[in-house]
Amino acid sequence: MASSVLVENVSKVFHTREGGLLFRGKKRVVEALKNVSFEVREGEVFGLLGPNGAGKTTTIKILSTLLLPDSGDAWVNGYHVVKEANKVRESIGVSLYSDRGFYWKLSGRENLMYFARLYHLERSYAKSRIDYLLKLLDLESDADRLVEEYSTGMKSKLNIARALLQDPPVLFLDEPTIGLDPTAARKVREVIMELRGEGKTVLLTTHNMYEAELLCDRVAIISKGRVIAIGTPGELKSKVSEHKVIEVELAGFDEGLLEMVKQGRGVIGAAARIRDPVSGLAELRIVYDGDFALKDVLGMLLSSRGRLISVKSLEPTLEDVFVTMTGERLEAPS
Amino acid sequence: MRQGGKVNCPSTKFLRGFKAGLAELRGVVEVWFRNYFRYPAWIIADVVTTPAWLILFIVPILMFLPREQWQDPGVLNTMFWAMVLWDVVSSGIWSFGMAIRREQQTGTLEALFVTNASRAILFSGGLCVRTVTMFMGILYMFAFFTAIFKVELMLFNPLGVLASLVTGLVAALGFGLIYGSLVLRFKNIGPLNNVVQFILLGICGVFVPVTSLPSPLRLISYTLPFTYVADLVRHYALGAESLLPLMLEWATLLTQTAAMLILGLSMLKQVEHQMKYTGGLGSY
Structure with missing residues (x-):
């Protein structure tokens, strides 16, 4: 089976400042990723499982071309994330965990239409695609409400709808069910399983082991910037069975x-x-x-x-x- | 690893190049106007503060002029066109920075940067709103000068004035891109831009011809496009002598405008690249 995502020895260090005023904050070096390597096969749902601060979001941001790695290489859909960033962006849909990220004075539908234009979708196609996605994510009845009235769950679902706008072959979902009520979380999981059925490659991050077991074909356990184990949930569990x-x-x-x-x-x-x-x-x-x-x-x-x-x-x-x-x-x- | 895998997404099939840019622009314009007209307080603030700003700006200038010049049509016309130019240039200078700051505060920057949309178009939305306030400002100024000072406004060559103002706006967009890059990098630097704008337009002879400036300042003026924009506006509107032969002045202005745009675009690109290293792209 071909690789959809290939990550080879990727490292990332952040230089941050803690507290202080003006330029006086204490400097701190955070090693977010240390020689991370893994492969996601085409059509696979792959989970990055780890606690907060493990490096999951940093990995997704590097693969989405939002961050540049300090060393190492990564390819998405056959394209290098640094040298062919435009091609990578054409191949992916990204849903980053955030309560913001939308225009609150626009409706859900208007937000999606804006991003559809930025993805250069033809208007008539964009309209039908948006209708389909709103229905898929149970947002149809709220589509014309302003996003400022949306609950956290609705914003999360809208985030996933935006990631699916250009019908990309590869999807990156950062903590797709975090903060959702059980019904909304179940809906999101159903959608992910449907995407797998369509042959999409999904890379998701989670710190929820049940979610990882339920959704993922394979899982990489990540801790303090290192991948410490990779395998199917069954293989990983067999280590402790x-x-x-x-x-x-x-x-x-x-x-x-x-x-x-x-x-x-x-x-x-x-x-x-x-x-x-x-x-x-x-x-x-x-x-x-x-x-x-x-x-x-x-x-x-x-x-x-x-x-x-x-x-x-x-x-x-x-x-x-x-x-x-x-x-x-x-x-x-x- | 499969190299150059097939991309099965409509974005690769539709609207490349110019058409893609138009689609992006249309999206940006719609979003900014929808946002603007859904914040009544924003519009009310613009309606109220534009004339207040005009009065606060013009009254101190008048106080430095001899009283008899308050009735001089030449002086008042110079001031009117200077104010129009100020408004136009200021729209261009603030547009990108204002848009980037707004995206930072809304938290939408990362979602935008994950698309292939042109960064310049993405952040040109600020210009939409600034254009509304620019026309509002020009209307207020027109009413202000004609109703209060009873001055008959001079406009010898409307097309020439329009061309000069549009070029001035484009040159200001170049500065706007530089300011926008600084906002992307350093976040909240609006007050600095205010000061730079005053200094810039001051030494470009918007209110006083550059020939009356001290020679070291004049040298700087000649390197800035707004010097030629101000001069051309005065030439076409009031019939004043131009600094250089017209063709040469236009050539200089267009060259400097192109240079500003190229500099602004490359700076925006460079800052985006740098922020992707530091990880501060989405922060505000």
């Missing part, structure tokens, strides 16, 4: 306890998500091998200052691959 997983709810959590658990006998990986910083309410996800490990871990938790609230035994998921490989959790605190 031999292990056992528990999720522990605990009040009065502290980082020292997590470090202690990580050092425990038979513990493959452990990570915490703080749910309430005031009470120290946290969820610990622990991947381990052997019953002795469970006994040790529970012993540690019971003898800690924290109060054990619940313990659940779970089937390993993509998140456990992430926990095992990075010692971090995927999703932001809810």
Whole structure:
């Protein structure tokens, strides 16, 4: 199968300033991508799975020609993202995560028509294409309302409609369901599956493992600017399928306890998500091998200052691959 | 890796080149006018502030003139055409920067940059709104000079004046592109543009002929297109002597205008490239 997207050793560093006034902010160097390489095959839905700040959006922006890489090469639909940027832009549809990005005093339909003109679509084709997309994304009845009246979900769907305007062979969707209510998120997922049915190549970013499992043919797990694993969800999960997983709810959590658990006998990986910083309410996800490990871990938790609230035994998921490989959790605190 | 893969999208099939540019321009004009007419406060502010600005500008100038010149048709006509020129040049200078700033604030820059639309056309929308306020300003000035000063406005060669003003507008667009590039790079620099505009038009002899400026300043004036625009407007409207033989003056003006446009366009392109390295393209 041919590649639709090929990324070879791409690195990107940002030089930023933190706080301060005028020119006095502290300089900071952020290595957003470190030698990232992966390939997305034609007609595939490929997910970049990682927590916030992992480098997912930077990757999408480089592939969309909105950012230039410091080193490495990337091709989209056979075109080099730096040397043939115009051709790349003709081949892609991009939906970047943002609550803005539209003209709020224009209706959804007017916004799409404007971008259709910028994509040089013939007027009659653009009109029918816009009608089709509005229907596809359940925006038909709100198409003539001003965008300032749209909910976050409606703006997200409009964003995807804009990405599909020129019917591109390759789509980049940055966190397509973030902040959406379940109905809107389901609709967006349905559309992505429909696109796969049409043979489009979709590269999406997400920090939602369920979404990655549900939608993606293959997934790259990305953490701190590095791709740490690539494979089908099944292949990735097989890395931890031999292990056992528990999720522990605990009040009065502290980082020292997590470090202690990580050092425990038979513990493959452990990570915490703080749910309430005031009470120290946290969820610990622990991947381990052997019953002795469970006994040790529970012993540690019971003898800690924290109060054990619940313990659940779970089937390993993509998140456990992430926990095992990075010692971090995927999703932001809810 | 497949090289030069087939692009199956209508944008490659329709409206290339000039037609594509026209489609983009039409889109930009529609969006800007729709936006403008859906903000009543914006229009009201323009209707109210344009005459206020005119009064605040003309009254101090008059205060420096001997009282008997307040009735002098030559002086008043010079001032009228100077104000018209000010309005036209200012529309060109502000247009791109204003549009880019607005896109930055709306958060639409990245969505625009992911298209292949001409960057100059994308950001020419500011000129639409400025054109409305420009005509509003000219109408106010006409009413102001004819009703208050009872002056009969002179216009010996309307076509010549129109050609000079249009060329002036195009030259100002060149400056506008430079200002727009600076907005793209440094964001909020409107106050700086205000100061530059005053200095620029001051030394270009919009209100006072350049021949009356000190010689070092005059040398700078001769390198700026607005010097020739102001001179040609005075020549065609009032019948004043031109600085250079007409053909030479036009040739100089057109060369400088082309140079300004090329400089502005290349600067915009360069800044876009630079911002793609730093990652600040969509920030505001």
